[in-house]
Amino acid sequence: MTNSKVSDNYLVHSLAKGLKVLASFDYNSKELSIQEISKKTGIHRTTVHRSIYTLEQEGFVERDDKTGKYRLSVKLFELGNIFASGMELRQCARLPLENLANNNLVSAHLAVRDEWEAIYIDKVEPQESMLRYSRIGKKVPLYCTAIGKILLSGIKVEKIIQGYANSSFSFKKRTPNSIGSIDEVIKEIEAVKRLGYAIDNEEFELGIKCIAAPVLDYNSNVVAAISASGTTSQLSEDKARDLIKKVQETARQISVRLGWVDKSP
Numbered sequence: 001m002t003n004s005k006v007s008d009n010y011l012v013h014s015l016a017k018g019l020k021v022l023a024s025f026d027y028n029s030k031e032l033s034i035q036e037i038s039k040k041t042g043i044h045r046t047t048v049h050r051s052i053y054t055l056e057q058e059g060f061v062e063r064d065d066k067t068g069k070y071r072l073s074v075k076l077f078e079l080g081n082i083f084a085s086g087m088e089l090r091q092c093a094r095l096p097l098e099n100l101a102n103n104n105l106v107s108a109h110l111a112v113r114d115e116w117e118a119i120y121i122d123k124v125e126p127q128e129s130m131l132r133y134s135r136i137g138k139k140v141p142l143y144c145t146a147i148g149k150i151l152l153s154g155i156k157v158e159k160i161i162q163g164y165a166n167s168s169f170s171f172k173k174r175t176p177n178s179i180g181s182i183d184e185v186i187k188e189i190e191a192v193k194r195l196g197y198a199i200d201n202e203e204f205e206l207g208i209k210c211i212a213a214p215v216l217d218y219n220s221n222v223v224a225a226i227s228a229s230g231t232t233s234q235l236s237e238d239k240a241r242d243l244i245k246k247v248q249e250t251a252r253q254i255s256v257r258l259g260w261v262d263k264s265p
Contacts, residue, residue, distance in 0.1 A: 154222025
């Protein structure tokens, strides 16, 4: 266990505040004033001013002379691309995801776990698709999404119970079909483990159905999840039943590329 007192001795507080300033920008807040950043982060305006000035000088943010507000610069996009290009998982998954999406006219996603949320790290969408609810970098809850249930299935039940109990998380019912308690989560995850796939039947968004399967590493650990999504009218019961096998096969292909070996008889 890490000694928090020792760790704090290595914490550069000014840098930590600067990173919080950067993190205050998101899809809904692409441009922010110093006052807005201060309100979002809880950091004093004077400190925000010093942090934003430093970030501007180093090329991480830029100021709009007309509005006086700040926005992220292209330098962060360049760094993000360096990170993305080095992601073995994303590289291994790209071709199988393209085949899944284009051959079945569904939106195909790749996601990893970030605490109690799933974050999309790749997406393939055929031109014919009208589905636009997801995007790379978007985070969604684990408990009411197919891709999230798969990621939960890689965690021990005791840790799931403890994790949700110790967090400020609440089981918000996104739709009337959403799971509403930890007991329902555990029951659902046990079914996912038994079946080898997960389904979101309008649990996260009405009119949208998703099917997901686990991506395994060489130690058979769940390191990611993939999903295929479409409208409920598009994914009839017969189509969904057929798609389950294709999603599982796609996940298996990616797992093999990551070094997983199928040891089943």
